[in-house]
Amino acid sequence: xxxxxxxxxxxxxxxxxxxxxxxxxxxxxxxxxxxxxxxxxxxxxxxxxxxxxxxxxxxxxxxxxxxxxxxxxxxxxxxxxxxxxxxxxxxxxxxxxxxxxxxxxxxxxxxxxxxxxxxxxxxxxxxxxxxxxxxxxxxxxxxxxxxxxxxxxxxxxxxxxxxxxxxxxxxxxxxxxxxxxxxxxxxxxxxxxxxxxxxxxxxxxxxx
Numbered sequence: 001x002x003x004x005x006x007x008x009x010x011x012x013x014x015x016x017x018x019x020x021x022x023x024x025x026x027x028x029x030x031x032x033x034x035x036x037x038x039x040x041x042x043x044x045x046x047x048x049x050x051x052x053x054x055x056x057x058x059x060x061x062x063x064x065x066x067x068x069x070x071x072x073x074x075x076x077x078x079x080x081x082x083x084x085x086x087x088x089x090x091x092x093x094x095x096x097x098x099x100x101x102x103x104x105x106x107x108x109x110x111x112x113x114x115x116x117x118x119x120x121x122x123x124x125x126x127x128x129x130x131x132x133x134x135x136x137x138x139x140x141x142x143x144x145x146x147x148x149x150x151x152x153x154x155x156x157x158x159x160x161x162x163x164x165x166x167x168x169x170x171x172x173x174x175x176x177x178x179x180x181x182x183x184x185x186x187x188x189x190x191x192x193x194x195x196x197x198x199x200x201x202x203x204x205x206x207x208x
Contacts, residue, residue, distance in 0.1 A: 002018060003048075003049060003077070004018060005050070005077050005079065006113045007112050008110070008179045008180070009179075023055065024054070026060060040068065042071050043068065045064075050076060050077055052083070052084055053080065062091070070093075072091060074094055074096045076096065077098065077099045078100070079114070081123035081124065082122070089127065089131050092131040094133070097137055097163070102143075104117075105117035107143055107147070111143060124136075129158070136160050136161070138164040140192075142182070142188050143183055145191050146191070148164060148195055149198075164195075164199065166192060167180070169186070
């Protein structure tokens with residue numbers, strides 16, 4: 001229930017210390033799910049929390065794969081993929097969704113505080129795209145909206161998928177952080193409209 005990064009747009013954990021972490025018990029998980037996972041076609045590990053910080057992440061992965069051929073959807077910031085890429089490749093049929101908001105070191109490390117750009121790129125490359133899908137999540141904001149086309153090309157060249165979406169500005173503990181206000185596309189609507197037209201193409205008028 002925590003994360004090892006403090007991204008500027010994250011409303012979930014930025015006010016929490018990284019040490020304030022509790023982990024789901026592996027044995028309890030097994031006891032409650034054994035024999036039932038074949039009922040599911042899609043099993044997700046992680047959402048807002050970072051699943052790869054769990055000390056028994058690979059035990060969960062191996063147990064799920066032994067129980068079910070389901071697609072395992074792993075949502076991660078990629079910081080610890082160097083430790084777990086081999087196990088993910090071995091499990092196969094995974095969708096690894098990784099947060100990457102820039103292919104510029106300066107911008108990436110500004111947005112994803114606590115991440116190291118070179119390590120992130122190297123970690124993603126450790127995933128076997130012949131065995132699993134790689135999906136990069138690109139959160140659009142003023143700092144990176146001009147990079148969208150370059151990010152698309154980056155993904156195409158490597159066989160990755162891309163999911164792009166504008167950043168939402170929400171409160172944290174009844175306060176709207178200044179960093180979010182500064183990065184809001186509300187203050188750069190012209191660029192947002194250009195991106196929307198590029199993203200939706202001929203469906204722009206129906207979608208926007």
